Amino acid sequence: MLIGKVIGTVVASKKDPELEGLKLLLVKGADVDGNVSGPVLVAADSVGAGVGEIVLYAAGSSARQTVMTKDRPVDHVIMAIVDSIAVNGQPRYEKDA
Amino acid sequence: MLIGKVIGTVVASKKDPELEGLKLLLVKGADVDGNVSGPVLVAADSVGAGVGEIVLYAAGSSARQTVMTKDRPVDHVIMAIVDSIAVNGQPRYEKDA
Amino acid sequence: MLIGKVIGTVVASKKDPELEGLKLLLVKGADVDGNVSGPVLVAADSVGAGVGEIVLYAAGSSARQTVMTKDRPVDHVIMAIVDSIAVNGQPRYEKDA
Amino acid sequence: MLIGKVIGTVVASKKDPELEGLKLLLVKGADVDGNVSGPVLVAADSVGAGVGEIVLYAAGSSARQTVMTKDRPVDHVIMAIVDSIAVNGQPRYEKDA
Amino acid sequence: MLIGKVIGTVVASKKDPELEGLKLLLVKGADVDGNVSGPVLVAADSVGAGVGEIVLYAAGSSARQTVMTKDRPVDHVIMAIVDSIAVNGQPRYEKDA
DSSP, X not given: OEEEEEEEEEEOSEEOGGGTXXXXXXXXXXXXXXXXXXXXXXXXXXXXXXXTOEEEEEEGGGGGOSTTTTTSSOSEEEEEEOOEEEETTEXXXXXXX | OEEEEEEEEEEOSEEOGGGTTOOEEEEEEEOTTSOEEEEEEEEEESSOOOTTOEEEEEEGGGXXXXXXXXXXXXXXXXXXXXXXXXXXXXEEEETTO | OEEEEEEEEEEOSEEOGGGTTOOEEEEEEEOTTSOEEEEEEEEEXXXXXXXXXXXXXXXXXXXXXXXXXXXXXXXXXXXXXXXXXXXXXXEEEXXXX | OEEEEEEEEEEOSEEOGGGXXXXXXXXXXXXXXXXXXXXXXXEEXXXXXXXXXXXXXXXXXXXXXXXXXXXXXXXXXXXXEOOEEEETTEEEEETTO | OEEEEEEEEEEOSEEOGGGTTOXXXXXXXXXXXXXXXXXXXXXXXXXXXXXXXXXXXXXXXXXXXXXXXXXXXXXXXXXXXXOEEEETTEEEEETTO
C-alpha cells in the first residue's frame, strides 16, 4: 500500500453502472511525515475517509478485495485511515497531532 | 483511477477478435484543473466519452470489470466522465465551465 | 494499451514450456506520430505484426486474454496493428502513408 | 520481488475489516548492499520481519498469495527476510555482518 | 516481458512456505545489446538460468503462470534464456558470441 493524503473529491454522473454508490476521492501521495508529494489519483473510499486525512491506498487488483469494491472497475481503493507512522521507533506522523 | 483527457482516436482493423466493437480512444493524463500532462495511452471506452472530455480511467485487470471489457485483452478503460473536481472544497474543474 | 513500434525479434530456445509457439517481438514505445520513444520490451504477438509496424500492446494480466496467450507466463501482448491515429480530429499517423 | 529495508511501522485503527490482524510495516527500497534507496511503501508482514531487516517484498496480486494475505486488499507483502546477497559470486550483503 | 541480466543470487531462509524450493536470482534490466541498465529485482527462476545470462522475465500475475511459480507469492519470474536479439534485422546480441 502507499501513503496518501485525501485532498479533494471528484463527481462523475456518467459512469459505468458498477461504480454507482462509490465515493470517489482525490488522493495525493504523501511521505512518512504526512506531507504531500507524488502523483494525484482517484480512489474509491471503503473506510469513510475525509478531505485532509492521511490514508493507505491499494492499487491494482487488490483494490477490488474490499466489500465495497468487489468486482468493480476500480484500481485504487482507500482501505485504512492512518493513526500514526513511526520510523526507527521515532514518531513521524500522528493523526490530530 | 487516474484523471485523463480524451485527445483523439485510434483505428486498428487488424486486431485480436476479442477487441471487435470496442471504441479505442487516445487519452493523455490530466491534472486536477483538467490540463493535460503525463503519458499518452489508448483506452477502451465504456461510457460514450468524446474527444475533449475529462475522464477517469482504470488500468490493469480492473479495466476488465466493465460490461464492455469483460475477458478482453484490454488494460485501460474509461469508466467515468468527470463533471467536477474540487480540491480542499474549492472547485478546480467543472465540465462545460 | 500503449502505442509501440515493432523494432526487432528475440530468439529464446530454452524457455518455459508454456511459451512454445509464441512469436516474441521487440517493441519500443511510440508517440502519436509513430516515432519511437520510451522503453523497450518483449511482447508476444497475437496479430501477425512485423518489424516496423505501429501496434497497440497490453500489459499485465490483460496480456493473457488473447487466444494465443491464455494461461501463459506472458505479461505483454501485441493485440492490434494501428491503421491510423488522430489527435483532435487531425491525422497524426497513417499506416503506409 | 524487490529488495527493501523495514524502516518503521504504521498504525491504522479504522480500516477495511479484511485487514484486521495484519502487521503493517514501512518499507523503503534497498540496493544489493542493503542501503536504502527508492520509494517508501507499506507492506503486510507474513514472515515476522522487524525494523532494520532487509527483506523481499512482492507487489500486486502476487501479494495475496501468502496464507496471511489471501483475498485481502493488500498489494504489497513481505514474504522473505534476506540472509545474504551476492553479485557475480562476491558477497554484497550479509545479515548480522 | 523485459530483458534482464542475471547478476547474482539471494539467500533467504526465513520466508513464506510457498517459496520453498524456488531459486531466487538477482536480475538487472538490460538493453538490446545485453548491457545492464535499469532496476535490480529478484526473480524466481523457472528455466535454470545462471549468473551472467541474458534472460526474459515477466512481472505481475503473469509471473505465476509457470509450473514452478503457480499460486506462489512471486511477482517476477525468469521464463526464457535469450539466444539472440536482432533490431531491424541486424544482430545486436548473441549468446556465447
